[in-house]
Amino acid sequence: MASNLHDVKRRQFKLKLTILTKQILEVLLKYIDCDQNYRVNNTGSQLIVRESTQHPPSEKQKKAVDKLFGLLQQKDYLDFIESFVEVQVTRDTSIMTSSRTITSVSPRKLLFLLGVKEEKPAQINVDEKTWALIPKEIRGRWDRFNAPMQKHIINSIMAENPEERFSQMVTGRVFKDSGDELVAYAHGIPRIPVRLPNPSVASGVSEEIYDLRQILEIKERHPKDPFLRRNPTTGAYFKLDEVIPDAEALENKKDHTHEAEDRKITP
DSSP states (O other): OHHHHHHHHHHHHHHHHHHHHHHHHHHHHHHTTOTTTEEEEEOSSOEEEEEOSSSOOOHHHHHHHHHHHHHHHHTTSEEEEEEEEEEEOSSSOEEEEEEEEEEEEOHHHHHHHHTOSSOOOTTSOSOHHHHHHSOHHHHTTGGGSOHHHHHHHHHHHHTTOHHHHHHHHHHHHHHSSOOOOOOSEETTEESSEEEOBOTTSTTSBOSOOEEHHHHHTOOOEETTEEEEEEOTTTOOEEOGGGOEEOHHHHHHHHHHHHHHHHHHHOO
16 A cells, blocks of 8 residues: 555656646746747657757747757756657648657756755645745745635735746756746735734724735744744734735735836837
């Protein structure tokens, strides 16, 4: 029974690793403007990156992809072999096209690309990409937030064009050796907007809006309990599971983001 469970977990981990590697390769190919000229195929047992038969790459694009895979191999992210694969272009016609078969991937290096030190805990119901976009100081305290706050954190991340942020993070670490987090505030509204408890007002909630990371940066603690932080406005102490999600501020942030995007595409 234990052996079967181990096999299941191993297969699940391999599948997640394959999916994540495919996503990362697609991001990198798009970054070098070769995503229309190369296909990343998951055959079930291995990943194959091949030239497109409909949009064959130019010599310049081939050199760019050669350089990309050389860099990935040099940095020990993955290893591969060059080969050819048969591609069916019509019902009766198939051709051979140049390809790279991924032979091994470094889980540790892949996690580094995501800015995490270990695999996402199984009980957390988000994919690896979303988990990686959550600031590390919040990931490290995940169990100390209540369920509504955890949901609010995820919603805040998903409101920020996660595909673009993921692309910036991965390409930054591969090509520039840096994947620092983007600016914490957008349009003057905290990235993960929250409020603190304030029993002195009728609502019991502070008027001030904070970014969740501001709360984590509060240095002043209760002298007898370091898990209690001091409210910078009221002076009262609070726990992290008492921090209140501000869903309204998050909706305002979404509206500002949509308005900014609309201005970009207005002719």
